[in-house]
Structure formats: structure tokens, C-alpha cells
Amino acid sequence: MGKIILTGDRPTGKLHLGHYVGSLKRRVELQNSGEFEKIFIMIADAQALTDNADNPEKVRQNIIEVALDYLSVGIDPTKSTIFIQSQVAELTELAFYYMNLVTVSRVQRNPTVKTEIKLRNFEANIPVGFFCYPISQASDITAFRATTVPVGEDQAPMIEQTREIVARFNNIYGETLVEPNILLPDNAACLRLPGTDGKAKMSKSLGNCIYLSDSEADVQKKVKSMFTDPTHLKVSDPGKLEGNTVFTYLDAFSRDEHFAEFLPEYKCLQELKDHYTRGGLGDMKVKMFLNSILQEELRPIRERRKELEKDIVDVYRILKEGSDVARAVAADTLADVKRAMKINYFEDQELIQEQAKRYAELANQ
Numbered sequence: 432m433g434k435i436i437l438t439g440d441r442p443t444g445k446l447h448l449g450h451y452v453g454s455l456k457r458r459v460e461l462q463n464s465g466e467f468e469k470i471f472i473m474i475a476d477a478q479a480l481t482d483n484a485d486n487p488e489k490v491r492q493n494i495i496e497v498a499l500d501y502l503s504v505g506i507d508p509t510k511s512t513i514f515i516q517s518q519v520a521e522l523t524e525l526a527f528y529y530m531n532l533v534t535v536s537r538v539q540r541n542p543t544v545k546t547e548i549k550l551r552n553f554e555a556n557i558p559v560g561f562f563c564y565p566i567s568q569a570s571d572i573t574a575f576r577a578t579t580v581p582v583g584e585d586q587a588p589m590i591e592q593t594r595e596i597v598a599r600f601n602n603i604y605g606e607t608l609v610e611p612n613i614l615l616p617d618n619a620a621c622l623r624l625p626g627t628d629g630k631a632k633m634s635k636s637l638g639n640c641i642y643l644s645d646s647e648a649d650v651q652k653k654v655k656s657m658f659t660d661p662t663h664l665k666v667s668d669p670g671k672l673e674g675n676t677v678f679t680y681l682d683a684f685s686r687d688e689h690f691a692e693f694l695p696e697y698k699c700l701q702e703l704k705d706h707y708t709r710g711g712l713g714d715m716k717v718k719m720f721l722n723s724i725l726q727e728e729l730r731p732i733r734e735r736r737k738e739l740e741k742d743i744v745d746v747y748r749i750l751k752e753g754s755d756v757a758r759a760v761a762a763d764t765l766a767d768v769k770r771a772m773k774i775n776y777f778e779d780q781e782l783i784q785e786q787a788k789r790y791a792e793l794a795n796q
């Protein structure tokens with residue numbers, strides 16, 4: 432069997448640069464590497480509803496935004512199956528059986544769940560569905576027999592939890608499910624791109640995101656107001672790199688070619704960093720360099736999005752076709768799971784015949 436990818440995103444907003452360097456860009460490279468037999472990209476609307484039950488409209492409206500972002504970064508529906516989670520009912524059925532293999536205390540110890548409970552002030556009243564989402568995520572991954580899950584660092588506990596469920600299932604019911612591996616970004620700065628304000632993460636509620644669909648002017652404005660080193664007041668002052676968002680972004684995005692193209696006084700990022708820490712290099716110059724790099728990266732994405740926006744009906748067609756394909760694959764795995772658990776009663780002639788025989792014998796006594 433070849434390698435299979437499954438990954439996805441919650442449709443709670445447009446995708447931003449954090450999603451891009453943390454996962455989207457890699458997905459496109461993996462898609463085009465030809466190394467994978469199948470690739471599934473899921474819009475996780477059902478998961479989004481686990482903490483947005485009172486706001487389904489937000490989820491509903493953002494499905495198309497995420498789909499447009501996917502297609503505009505280069506996810507190609509002829510190579511990758513893009514689908515909507517809620518349209519694959521088999522996933523919820525799988526989750527129902529996996530729930531028996533996980534303890535409440537195990538989910539409580541899941542670091543991602545812990546953080547999210549705090550973040551959402553769920554401490555006193557955690558919705559059961561939200562609490563179970565790591566188990567549902569194990570269904571998403573195993574339903575497609577995924578070997579490889581390219582995600583950001585924050586998802587590591589989910590993949591770990593999935594591996595445990597797989598091991599436990601296979602141990603009880605026989606070798607059925609595939610243990611997935613996480614695939615993290617290889618560049619440390621891409622693991623967790625900070626927000627433009629320097630906070631740990633880009634997040635819509637903090638208003639510190641650069642969106643893939645932002646206009647050229649918006650990107651420039653956001654880069655100009657980015658957090659740097661608050662003690663670097665005069666150009667001549669020595670500057671700090673640590674916690675300096677502009678340099679973190681350069682770590683994530685800049686390549687030597689960018690220097691030749693936009694800032695030929697320097698050969699590479701190290702030279703620029705040395706000058707900054709020595710003093711004599713102003714923030715604005717570094718910011719304008721970053722802006723040039725980001726604009727070059729985002730321009731083709733923005734242009735492709737504009738094209739795609741002209742045919743929204745066709746984007747929904749792509750999602751429908753993907754969901755049909757996904758459903759067939761998940762149904763196949765679900766059938767395997769039910770066979771392994773021996774809850775496939777109607778195709779189990781042995782069971783039916785054996786019980787018929789037992790009752791026939793009873794009747795003859």
C-alpha cells in the first residue's frame with residue numbers, strides 16, 4: 432500500500448499566513464511530489480460545530496472561504512480530494528465505536544484539549560461533543576487509512592491520541608486500522624508563526640493575522656505595524672532578534688534569492704541579522720523587505736482566488752464530488768471495522784447458521 436495523506440482545517444474563518452507556512456504550503460508540495468497514492472483534505476465543519484454550536488452560520492459561511500483558500504494556494508482537485516466532514520456520515524459512526532476505547536481521564540490529559548478548554552472558558556461546562564473531538568479526529572484520520580498527517584505542532588497530541596486508539600483497536604479486534612504519522616513543518620519558524628503583534632499565534636480574535644486573501648495594501652499596512660524590538664528606538668541602537676516578529680517572519684519566508692532581488696546590499700539573512708544586532712539598521716527597511724517577499728508570495732494566490740470567486744457554483748461542485756469520493760472510502764473502512772468487531776450481523780452467515788442450528792436442537796429436545 433502507498434502512502435496516504437489526510438489533513439484538514441476548521442472552517443471558522445479565512446486561512447492566514449500561519450496556516451500557510453504551518454501546513455498549506457507543505458500540502459501543495461506533497462501533492463505535487465507524486466509520493467502519495469491518495470490525498471484527502473477535509474473541511475472540518477462538524478469539528479468546528481463542537482465549539483460553535485450556537486453559531487452554525489459562521490461555520491456555514493466559512494466553508495467556501497476555506498475551499499477558495501485551498502484552491503488558490505494550489506491544492507488541485509484532480510490530485511487531492513477536498514471534502515466536507517459533515518457530508519461523510521460514516522465518520523461519526525466510527526467515532527461512536529472508538530469512544531469505547533478511550534477514557535475520560537485520557538482526553539482530559541490531552542494538552543490541546545486542555546488549552547482549548549481554558550481558551551473558551553469551558554471549564555465549568557464542557558460540551559460532550561467538544562470533549563470527544565479528539566476521538567472524532569481519530570475517525571477522520573483512520574477512515575482514510577492515512578499514513579501521513581501534515582499538521583501544525585498544536586495538533587501533535589491529536590495524532591498521538593489517534594495512534595493509541597489504532598493500537599487499542601487492532602489489539603482487541605485484530606489488525607484493521609493504520610497507525611498514522613505526523614508530518615511537522617521542517618522550518619522551526621514555520622512551526623508556530625506568531626501574530627503580527629508578536630503574540631504566540633495568529634488568531635482571528637486577536638486581530639493579528641495576515642490573511643491569504645488580504646489586499647496588497649492591507650498586507651503592507653500590517654507589515655508596517657508589526658511588533659519588533661521595543662527597545663530599538665533609534666536606527667543606530669543595537670536591535671534584538673529574539674521575539675522580533677519581523678525576523679521570525681523572515682526566518683519563515685526569506686530565501687537568499689530574495690536578497691538579490693529586493694535587498695542586494697546583503698547576501699543572506701545572517702548578514703541582515705548581524706547588522707541589526709550591531710545597530711545602524713532601521714526597522715522600516717527590514718519591514719519593507721519582508722513586505723516585498725510576502726507580496727511576491729501572496730500575489731499569485733490572491734490572483735487565483737479572484738478567478739475562482741467568479742465561479743462559486745463550480746467550487747461547490749468540486750466539494751460535492753470530493754465528498755462523494757470520501758464517503759465511499761470511509762464506508763469501506765467502516766465496513767472493515769464492523770467486520771473486525773463482528774457487528775456485521777447480516778453478512779455473518781456463520782453466526783446466523785450457528786444460532787439457527789442451536790435453536791433447531793432446542794426445539795428437538
Ligand code: TRP
Nearest residue numbers: 437438439440441475478568571
Ligand atoms: N483539529 C484540526 C484543526 O484544528 C482540524 C482537523 C479535524 C484535522 N480533523 C483533522 C486535522 C484530521 C488533521 C487531521 O485545525
